Amino acid sequence: MKKNTLLLLILLYWSSIHAATGWYQDYVLFSINNGSNAYYWIGDNPSFGTQLDGNNFGTISTLRITGCDMKYWGTNADRTGGAFYYKIMDASNSTQIVAPTEILWNQNSIGGNDFQGTSSNAVDLLSNLTPGTTYKLHIWAKSWGSSQGDSWLSNGSNNYIATFTTPAYFKSYNTGNWATASTWYSSNDGTNNWLQSSIVPNSSGSLVTIQTGHEVTITANATAPGIAVQAGGKLTLNSGYTLSATNLTLQSDATNGTATFVDADATGKTVTGTIQQYLPTGRNWYVGIPIANGDNSTTASSLTAGGATSVSYWDEPTGAWVNDYAGSLTKGHGYIAVSGSGSATNNISFTGTFNTGSVPVTVTRTVGATKEGFNLIANPYPSYLNPCDLITASSKMEPTIWYRTKGAAYSFETVNTASGEGTNGVTGYIPPMQAFWVRVKANATDAAQNNSETLTFTNAMRYHANPSGVTTTVLKAPKSTQNMLLRLQVSNGVNADEAIIYANTNASNAYDAYDSHKMSNNSALIPEIYT
Numbered sequence: 001m002k003k004n005t006l007l008l009l010i011l012l013y014w015s016s017i018h019a020a021t022g023w024y025q026d027y028v029l030f031s032i033n034n035g036s037n038a039y040y041w042i043g044d045n046p047s048f049g050t051q052l053d054g055n056n057f058g059t060i061s062t063l064r065i066t067g068c069d070m071k072y073w074g075t076n077a078d079r080t081g082g083a084f085y086y087k088i089m090d091a092s093n094s095t096q097i098v099a100p101t102e103i104l105w106n107q108n109s110i111g112g113n114d115f116q117g118t119s120s121n122a123v124d125l126l127s128n129l130t131p132g133t134t135y136k137l138h139i140w141a142k143s144w145g146s147s148q149g150d151s152w153l154s155n156g157s158n159n160y161i162a163t164f165t166t167p168a169y170f171k172s173y174n175t176g177n178w179a180t181a182s183t184w185y186s187s188n189d190g191t192n193n194w195l196q197s198s199i200v201p202n203s204s205g206s207l208v209t210i211q212t213g214h215e216v217t218i219t220a221n222a223t224a225p226g227i228a229v230q231a232g233g234k235l236t237l238n239s240g241y242t243l244s245a246t247n248l249t250l251q252s253d254a255t256n257g258t259a260t261f262v263d264a265d266a267t268g269k270t271v272t273g274t275i276q277q278y279l280p281t282g283r284n285w286y287v288g289i290p291i292a293n294g295d296n297s298t299t300a301s302s303l304t305a306g307g308a309t310s311v312s313y314w315d316e317p318t319g320a321w322v323n324d325y326a327g328s329l330t331k332g333h334g335y336i337a338v339s340g341s342g343s344a345t346n347n348i349s350f351t352g353t354f355n356t357g358s359v360p361v362t363v364t365r366t367v368g369a370t371k372e373g374f375n376l377i378a379n380p381y382p383s384y385l386n387p388c389d390l391i392t393a394s395s396k397m398e399p400t401i402w403y404r405t406k407g408a409a410y411s412f413e414t415v416n417t418a419s420g421e422g423t424n425g426v427t428g429y430i431p432p433m434q435a436f437w438v439r440v441k442a443n444a445t446d447a448a449q450n451n452s453e454t455l456t457f458t459n460a461m462r463y464h465a466n467p468s469g470v471t472t473t474v475l476k477a478p479k480s481t482q483n484m485l486l487r488l489q490v491s492n493g494v495n496a497d498e499a500i501i502y503a504n505t506n507a508s509n510a511y512d513a514y515d516s517h518k519m520s521n522n523s524a525l526i527p528e529i530y531t
Contacts, residue, residue, distance in 0.1 A: 021151035078145035132168030232256030248273030268356025286435035288378020291352035319370030332361035334376035334435025365440035388417035
């Protein structure tokens, strides 16, 4: 009996030797966030790389299997091929999302009973997965032979499991509410697979684009790492809510103007970001800063770095331009930026805390100064501004806004703030970063004394580019008329000028708030007409 048992053990031992197979130095290669190949090992711990089992890739923009490098052996060199497998499960590891998929490899003998299986097949693991969702990635491998059968590298049939979270790319599907899924398309790669969304942007890596012509309104606290509002797009933050974005950009181009952000809160919330302004080359532009004093981009050098060749401002007390200015820029004050004369166009850019809430601007009239009382001020917000009621209500201000524009030649356009009527379609809706002229009246009690006024802009004066049916252009917004009026225009075939005669029941026969002085162009190139 003992002899038979010993013989049986010898036979079993001899059989196991001849049936032996194994694995060593086994890797799966990944490209993460479009990076170069990274080695993740499965099986026994090799000399380098990162363990795949239990690894969490985190929220990633791309995740691709770019190949494998696996070594295995079999007695009698009995290995004829191999493959690795992957599948994707949900975060709880209970529901299969992607079925087991086989990736065959190329087998090469590396001497003796050892073989190397390599594959360069690329596998996009994020394809068709839901944005902003956590998944489990399972990896295992198999080799096979003609007599010794299959050899599995499967972690005791538990597989090697890593965790990853898909990115959440969103772009507006139409105008709507931030917290409503039907407002959005979503994608897990930001390039393809755009589908009507079933979720809304959130803090889990959501990258958001608001497309040209769409307005998205925030009616609950919102968070997103990145928000890009395309030129002509609109973002509104309703009162009582907050917006947290690591990178918020308001874009600008020649066709659609500048994206706008309206903070509808009475006091304003702290929101930081970057706002661009497209400036065609070879001319002067009247500009202001849309970010808080002391933040980045609040010096004249920020304009010259963005393509302006020089910066100037009007000093009312001395009645003169201060040219080649290199100091700090002040919100609410107007400046002239001279864009370069090259063939390229320029986008100046400001980065910092967006201006919001009350912004006071003091304007003056200095007796004896050249062009006394004229002040160049600017819209301080990353949105349109309508200061007409504020200016009209002040007994110290002339009820007029003047724009300096340029076609073939510079010209002034006039807006009466009491009526809202303006020459050539210009209105009192001031575009973002646009500077404009106002004038302080002479002192009512003593014309020999200086006069001043503080105009305080508020969030209640802020709008997007198309309030109440207004259609925007790049630099000025025309407005549908509510007055009976006659427009008289004179043109030399190149340049034109306009005078407006209108009837308003609140106006008197004398010069009053419904009348505006004309600012002369003083140019032989531009005809002028006025009453």
